[in-house]
Amino acid sequence: MYGAILNVKFTVVVHSAPYSTQAAASAYRFTKALLEQGHDVYRLFFFGDGVHNTSKLTVVAQDDTNWQQQWDKLIELQKLDSVVCVTSAIKRGIIDEAESARHELGAVSLSSSSEISGLGQLIDATINSDRVINFG
């Protein structure tokens, strides 16, 4: 294992959808690597098209990487704080139980490992993290 001299708190912001650009995959590998090196994730923040990384309604071929599932596993295993921007999410059909009830939609698409919240969570992350990195 790579010896980390100091422990740094990162916030990783994902701006792009998986399967559209490489950005989400890069963000995933970066997040995994920083954890392996003993650093911390203060928060993952999915913004704009990045919210598509948190859809649980995703199907890919057996020989393709399921990025949503990869994120899910990483978030749950490492108990990461994963936030999806509400204004980005609901207009792209990423809906949790509360939004589903509020807008009477009858369906939920957000993976249970992430939560929908406001942009204030991104600002909070800029205040409380040592580094903010954006992938888009």
Add this chain to the structure above:
Amino acid sequence: MKNSIAVGDDIINLDKEGYLRQLEDWSEEVANLLAKQEGITLQQTHWELIHLLRSFYQRHQLSPANRALVNLVKRELGPEKGKSAYLMGLFGGSPAKISSKIAGLPKPDNCL
């Protein structure tokens, strides 16, 4: 919160939080009814804010969040009124949310 209000023969639909579903349904009569749902009886001091909000929205297509609302009122109606306390006195604890609702504006951005 009722899901609709009756204005004459018309039924006006509201969302679960009491905002107009169709912004074009707004009228002064509707504003009075929306205010009533919030337990507010509209006075001249409310109306001057409602008109200010509507003209602001017409120009900027934005419902101001609390801080912007205070600054807007300060700029347009003077420092006496451009205070949180004054606005809370008129519209209660979340003046931006409640005043936007009564003025027939969209809910201030939930990201903020």
Add this chain to the structure above:
Amino acid sequence: MSTLHTVSKAPSFRLLETCLSIIQAGDAVLFIEDGVYHCQQSTELLRNSEVKFYCLREDLIARGLIDRKLDTIETVNTQGFVDLCVQHDGIVNWF
């Protein structure tokens, strides 16, 4: 105080040009994703001696560039990418 800049688009987007125009001595540039195509051809922009250039190894390999890379550009893997973020005080991402 120094900043790590990442550039993730191909040279035709001309992001590197803009990035270098606001860069300061001691800053570093890391090419990732399609940004690694910058490493294939020597250009005037890469001759900036005040800036250290790096490229992400995994993205080079994926694109068939690992043997075509300029010697002047250092290769790092994703772990090295994390280290660069730690070593610099700030990060600016160009995408």
Add this chain to the structure above:
Amino acid sequence: MSEINSSKTVSIISRQAPYGSNRAHQSLDIALAAAVFEQAVNYIFMGDGVYQLLGNQNATSIQSKTLVNALETLDLYGIESIFIDSQSLRERNLTPKDLALNASIVSRGEIAKIVRASDSVFNL
């Protein structure tokens, strides 16, 4: 959010034209959120981002909101550090007279200093 109490400097570099992509709008959303949570905000228009500021826009023709109308409210949110890159204007044959927003016209060198002095930078 009560846990927020310290103020940091957040810089937003907005480099995309309005309407063609949502990046310009996202820059604005981040800036407004940072201002609402009382952070110091620098808003920098650069590259095609300067097109956001052109006067005489009317996006009702494409069933969209006219972004510059919202940008005009930045001062109400307490965002007063607004910068426009002079080189980007020059490259697009624009002058401050073409713009609907008053802001400081700055050089790349000045932008470099602003970026260096920021705690975090959103470059969209």
